[in-house]
Amino acid sequence: VNTADSHICGYAQITLITLSTLLLMYGLLSKLMARLQRHRHQLNEQLIRLNHSMDASGDEWWEWDIAKNTVHRGHHWSFFPDDGMRSQDHYDAGAIHPKDLPRVRKAIEDHLNGKSEHYQLTYRVKGEQRKGWLWVLDRGRIVARNDGGKPSRIAGTLSDVNHLMQTKDQHLLFARTLENISDAVVILDKLFRPIDINQAFTKITGYTKDKLPEWSFAFNRYPEQFTEQLKKTLQNSGRWFGELEVHRADGSLFQIELTLDAVTDDEGNFTHYVGVFSDITQRKSTERELRKLANSDTLTELPNRSLFYANHQHMVRRSEPHALLVFDLDDFKKVNDSLGHNAGDQVLCAVARRLQRCCRSEDTLYRLGGDEFAIVIEGENSISTLSEVAERAMDTLSDPFKVQNSELFVSSSIGIAMYPLDGESTEDLLKKADIAMYYAKNQGANRFQFFSESMNEQAVKRLHLESMLRQGLREKWFEVHYQPQYSVERQQMIGMEALVRLRHPEQGLISPGDFMPLAEESGLIIDIGRWVLEQACQAAQSWREQGLYDGRIAINLSAKELDLDHFNETVEEILERTGLPADALELEITEGSVMQSPKQAISSMQALRKQGVLLALDDFGTGYSSLAYLKKFPITTLKIDRTFVKDLEHTLEDRQMANAIITIAHNLGLEVVAEGVENSDQIKILSAMNCDICQGFYFSHPLPHRDMTGLLREHKGSLPPHLLSHSTPKLA
Numbered sequence: 053v054n055t056a057d058s059h060i061c062g063y064a065q066i067t068l069i070t071l072s073t074l075l076l077m078y079g080l081l082s083k084l085m086a087r088l089q090r091h092r093h094q095l096n097e098q099l100i101r102l103n104h105s106m107d108a109s110g111d112e113w114w115e116w117d118i119a120k121n122t123v124h125r126g127h128h129w130s131f132f133p134d135d136g137m138r139s140q141d142h143y144d145a146g147a148i149h150p151k152d153l154p155r156v157r158k159a160i161e162d163h164l165n166g167k168s169e170h171y172q173l174t175y176r177v178k179g180e181q182r183k184g185w186l187w188v189l190d191r192g193r194i195v196a197r198n199d200g201g202k203p204s205r206i207a208g209t210l211s212d213v214n215h216l217m218q219t220k221d222q223h224l225l226f227a228r229t230l231e232n233i234s235d236a237v238v239i240l241d242k243l244f245r246p247i248d249i250n251q252a253f254t255k256i257t258g259y260t261k262d263k264l265p266e267w268s269f270a271f272n273r274y275p276e277q278f279t280e281q282l283k284k285t286l287q288n289s290g291r292w293f294g295e296l297e298v299h300r301a302d303g304s305l306f307q308i309e310l311t312l313d314a315v316t317d318d319e320g321n322f323t324h325y326v327g328v329f330s331d332i333t334q335r336k337s338t339e340r341e342l343r344k345l346a347n348s349d350t351l352t353e354l355p356n357r358s359l360f361y362a363n364h365q366h367m368v369r370r371s372e373p374h375a376l377l378v379f380d381l382d383d384f385k386k387v388n389d390s391l392g393h394n395a396g397d398q399v400l401c402a403v404a405r406r407l408q409r410c411c412r413s414e415d416t417l418y419r420l421g422g423d424e425f426a427i428v429i430e431g432e433n434s435i436s437t438l439s440e441v442a443e444r445a446m447d448t449l450s451d452p453f454k455v456q457n458s459e460l461f462v463s464s465s466i467g468i469a470m471y472p473l474d475g476e477s478t479e480d481l482l483k484k485a486d487i488a489m490y491y492a493k494n495q496g497a498n499r500f501q502f503f504s505e506s507m508n509e510q511a512v513k514r515l516h517l518e519s520m521l522r523q524g525l526r527e528k529w530f531e532v533h534y535q536p537q538y539s540v541e542r543q544q545m546i547g548m549e550a551l552v553r554l555r556h557p558e559q560g561l562i563s564p565g566d567f568m569p570l571a572e573e574s575g576l577i578i579d580i581g582r583w584v585l586e587q588a589c590q591a592a593q594s595w596r597e598q599g600l601y602d603g604r605i606a607i608n609l610s611a612k613e614l615d616l617d618h619f620n621e622t623v624e625e626i627l628e629r630t631g632l633p634a635d636a637l638e639l640e641i642t643e644g645s646v647m648q649s650p651k652q653a654i655s656s657m658q659a660l661r662k663q664g665v666l667l668a669l670d671d672f673g674t675g676y677s678s679l680a681y682l683k684k685f686p687i688t689t690l691k692i693d694r695t696f697v698k699d700l701e702h703t704l705e706d707r708q709m710a711n712a713i714i715t716i717a718h719n720l721g722l723e724v725v726a727e728g729v730e731n732s733d734q735i736k737i738l739s740a741m742n743c744d745i746c747q748g749f750y751f752s753h754p755l756p757h758r759d760m761t762g763l764l765r766e767h768k769g770s771l772p773p774h775l776l777s778h779s780t781p782k783l784a
């Protein structure tokens with residue numbers, strides 16, 4: 053091998069080596085480049101993934117270069133919190149709530165100063181576009197330091213935690229509400245052990261959170277069966293509600309109204325119970341007080357009518373045989389009227405005490421109202437025993453009552469009805485006892501009466517009649533008939549009596565004898581009487597105005613009308629309206645009704661007399677006939693009752709009676725009217741006795757308005773000629 057060749061060979065070797073090295077380096081470089089490319093690609097992908105996940109989470113990532121004071125961020129959010137440290141770009145700065153800002157700055161500073169591994173806090177921030185504050189969770193940590201070890205970069209994220217904070221707020225509000233409401237709240241575990249309470253619980257019970265009773269404080273007074281039952285209810289329906297009496301921490305008792313609700317987990321298992329209650333001690337005592345007031349009569353302190361109904365209905369529900377005695381004091385109104393209501397109240401209290409003494413411990417006395425009492429006698433339906441009770445009651449009332457230094461006598465009418473024989477409901481039995489009591493009263497009072505079906509029939513009839521009277525008033529079925537009264541001496545009609553009738557569309561004309569007693573009892577007489585007064589005054593005045601008649605018109609008054617306050621004003625008003633002069637009106641008052649309360653009757657009569665109205669005492673001789681009173685009554689006329697006239701021509705006693713009445717009346721300066729004159733013999737006798745006026749079927753029956761007008765037109769008030777011959781004046 054020559055030198056040149058060896059040189060060539062050397063060059064070739066060098067070239068080859070160089071080329072191989074270059075190739076090797078190129079290979080290495082391309083591998084490096086490829087790896088770098090791959091890494092960059094991976095990094096990009098990671099960045100994209102990170103971006104995607106940040107996007108999906110709604111969070112914002114950020115990195116703060118402390119030295120350059122720049123913030124890089126994902127720009128998922130339109131704004132970045134402006135804490136005055138991290139942000140530079142003010143165009144997208146979000147204001148931090150002024151109350152939160154110091155906290156934010158401190159957290160970041162503390163972290164920069166190495167006081168925390170990382171920082172994490174929630175605060176409120178608001179971008180320009182945003183109306184309300186947004187709660188954010190800001191988390192960050194130092195990711196790089198400079199050569200001196202100082203933090204150079206911090207990276208972190210911002211999360212929207214608004215919904216969490218709102219929920220937290222709601223929880224807080226809820227907890228605060230529970231803590232502050234005035235109802236006590238207790239949370240019990242599955243075994244009814246209290247685990248938490250609110251302030252009201254402590255206030256009401258005295259138990260504190262650290263000293264809760266071991267077991268539900270509410271049940272410690274009740275037997276186990278009760279709690280078992282309660283638990284069953286809770287398990288079945290998830291709720292129990294009721295009133296309980298419980299102990300406070302200091303041992304005192306009080307009442308609560310408790311609602312227990314079961315709390316379930318997601319699987320529907322009971323995990324806890326919540327009890328909510330209020331202290332109802334005060335309410336209960338008020339209720340008791342009110343119930344007592346509602347159930348007892350304030351005057352006598354006896355159980356009242358409403359308690360009677362409640363208790364009696366209870367007895368009826370249990371079908372317990374018993375008897376009901378209803379008491380109504382006789383003429384009690386007189387006590388009130390004559391001695392005043394105070395005295396009346398005293399008597400009622402004394403009656404209550406006396407009746408109470410007649411009752412056995414198992415009997416109950418009630419005051420049903422006014423002067424009405426009732427005794428319920430349990431388990432007793434023997435007529436003889438019940439009669440004994442009624443007699444004992446009457447006996448105990450028979451002793452005089454001492455009121456306002458005077459002695460008063462009070463009696464009672466008693467009606468007795470038996471359950472279930474006479475009635476099967478409270479209303480029915482009370483009605484039957486009332487019917488029997490009214491029957492006893494009508495029989496003369498101061499007696500007792502057992503209910504019987506025949507009484508019931510009567511009562512039913514009365515009920516029908518009463519509704520017929522009411523209907524009659526509404527439908528104008530009443531009419532007034534007029535019966536002339538003649539002066540035999542002057543042979544002139546000097547008066548007429550107005551007599552009411554009811555013309556029923558089907559039953560025809562019904563006379564007052566059939567409905568007056570009931571009209572009086574029911575008080576309907578007041579409306580009927582007023583109507584008659586008005587009609588009769590109007591009719592009399594119209595005859596006067598037509599020149600047909602100038603005598604008086606007599607109208608019957610009932611005791612009830614006379615008793616009315618200001619009745620005289622009613623009369624005055626009617627006289628004024630109709631134009632009838634007062635002295636052309638005569639009001640007839642029966643002796644019986646005046647004697648019911650003579651003092652009051654006298655004062656009412658005096659008021660009427662003052663107006664100039666004439667007053668007649670009707671049915672004289674049939675009732676009390678107290679001559680002493682007769683003198684005191686401011687009457688102008690005395691009417692001899694028909695019973696004395698009826699047999700005048702046959703009976704000496706009646707003649708003597710009539711004669712005596714006429715003499716007394718004349719001695720007192722009164723005019724005398726004889727009623728029920730039916731024949732000329734009676735006229736002769738009465739004329740002989742100087743009786744001033746006669747009225748009766750002999751002259752005329754009571755006539756309807758039209759017929760009376762006819763009679764007046766025909767005879768101008770003089771005695772019809774066919775009667776003239778019989779009216780021979782004065783017999784020896």
Ligand SMILES: Nc1nc2c(ncn2[C@@H]2O[C@@H]3COP(=O)(O)O[C@H]4[C@@H](O)[C@H](n5cnc6c(=O)[nH]c(N)nc65)O[C@@H]4COP(=O)(O)O[C@H]3[C@H]2O)c(=O)[nH]1
Nearest residue numbers: 551552563564565584608609610728729730747748749750
């Ligand atoms: N047997 C017989 N009877 C005769 C004779 N003459 C008249 N009568 C009847 O005797 C009654 C007289 O009226 P009274 O005694 O005031 O008795 C009246 C009176 O107390 C009462 N009454 C009538 N209308 C009214 C009224 O508007 N208001 C009031 N409160 N009571 C009235 O009803 C009672 C009965 O009235 P009437 O049935 O109309 O009965 C009337 C009359 O029709 C006769 O010669 N023989």
